[in-house]
Amino acid sequence: MEKREFRKNAADMIYLTACVINNKKPRQERIDNLDLPKLFEVCQKHILTACVAYALESVGIKDNDFTQAKEKAIRKNILLDAERGNILRKLEAEKIWYMPLKGSLLHDWYPKLGMRQMADNDILVDSEKMTKVRDIFLESRYICEHFGQGNHDVYFKEPVLNFEMHSSLFSSAHIGNLYGYFNNVKARLIKDKTNDYGYHFSDEDFYLFMLAHEYKHFTGGGTGVRSLVDTYIFLCKFKSSLDWGYLNAELDKLGIADFERSNRELAIKVFTLKQLTLEDKRLLDYYVMSETYGNIDNVVRNGVKYRGKGSKIRYLIYRFFPPISFLEGSVPWVKKSKLLIPVAYIYRFFRGATVNRKKVGSEFKQLGNQ
Structure with missing residues (x-):
């Protein structure tokens, strides 16, 4: 799809999402001009298909692709919720402390079941019990x-059960003060x-973590429109009760106060359908074109900006030659001895030239286009 068409259908997606999360009926003149196949494609890129399906149904449109995506999202959410309960009971039995993370709670605050589609379950657990946690999943x-790569381990069971078990919320390789703060x-x-x-966060600390998580993606490959929906949904529920004095002080410590304000x-503005300034439109376009999981163009541009200081x-x-903190995340065995550091750099070079050749090639190509 051409960028112009993508942006047009993204605007329709945002409008329909704004309507449904605020329990408003979309205007007929907007509905009459929808291109459903292209709208579906854009919604899939932003994981907002179920949300938009509910909006379409509110005006009598039951498109097969949208309806199937919504029903699939509902089934998956139910399965993930049930299985999370099973896993938490097993953690309890093994006396391992835990805390379900962002999406596990956020999806309950959306107006309807399945509206926030879930890819996986993220749970923070005792970092000293990761081997026992692995045993629990293998036994299940x-x-x-x-396993043992970065700050989370990944588990999967057919057909749709994905779990990311976190030993920490961020790694030392992440930009800014995210790792140090959390x-x-x-x-x-x-x-x-x-x-x-x-365990659970206070409402304020939940918001801080949610923002820090989005900032990590925003300054990396980018993040999509759903992150803005999450922010709006959270603020609708909690804004009036939050301790903004505490939040402002902690945002300064995190170094993301400007990001929080603009986000x-x-x-x-976007989900109350207010008029956007030129700067608002530019920022929204970054979210739109990043899609849910970002892109290599953003990775390189942000890498030059944040890692290379321009x-x-x-x-x-x-x-x-990344710093040791980054090296320890990408090559975990380097933690065993400082003598392994030169070997790790050589290993990264050959891995990039062989296993990750296409990815590295794309990165260098984008760097040349900057």
Whole structure:
């Protein structure tokens, strides 16, 4: 799809999403000009298909693709919720502390079941019990897709059960102060009253983590429109009760105060259908063209901006010789001894030249186009 068409259908997606999350009926003149196949394609890119399906149904449109996507989202959410309950009970039995993360809670705050589509379940657990957590999943007939790489392990079971079990919320390789701020996060968690080993954030700390998570993606490959929907949904539910004095102080510590303000203001304007300024439109376009999981163009542009401090040469040096904190995340065995550091750099080089050749080639191509 051409970029012009993509943007036009993204505008329709945003309008329909704004209507349905605010319980408003879309205007007929907007409905008459929809291109449903292209709208569906854009919604899939932003994981807002179920949301838009509800909006279409509110005006009597039951398109097969949208309806199937919505029903699939409902089924998957129900399955993930049920299985999360099973996993949490097993963590309780093994006396492992845990905290379900963002999406597991956010989807309940959307107006209707399945409206927030879920790809997986993210759970923070005791970092000293990751091997026992793996045993729990293997005994439950999951496949372990990643273990001991970065700050989370990945498990999958057919047909749709995906779990990411986090030993920490961020890694030391992430931009800014995210890792440092959330490194000892358990100290700020609140004990659940209904179980023995479960924890949760305060509303303010939930918002801080949600923003930090989006900032991580925003300054990497980019993040899509659904992150703005999440912000809007959260603010509708909690804005009036939040301690903004605490939040402003903590946002300064995190170094994301400007990001929070622009993200919040844009989300409110977009989903209350307010007039956007030119700067608002530019920022919204970044979300639109990033899609849900970002793109290589953003990775390189943001890499030069944040990692290279505006210099392509500095960025290349960073990519070839990343700091030890990054190296430990991408090559975990380097933690065993400092003597392995030179070997790890050589390993990364050959892995990039062989296994990740296409990805590295795309990155260098985009760097040349910057």
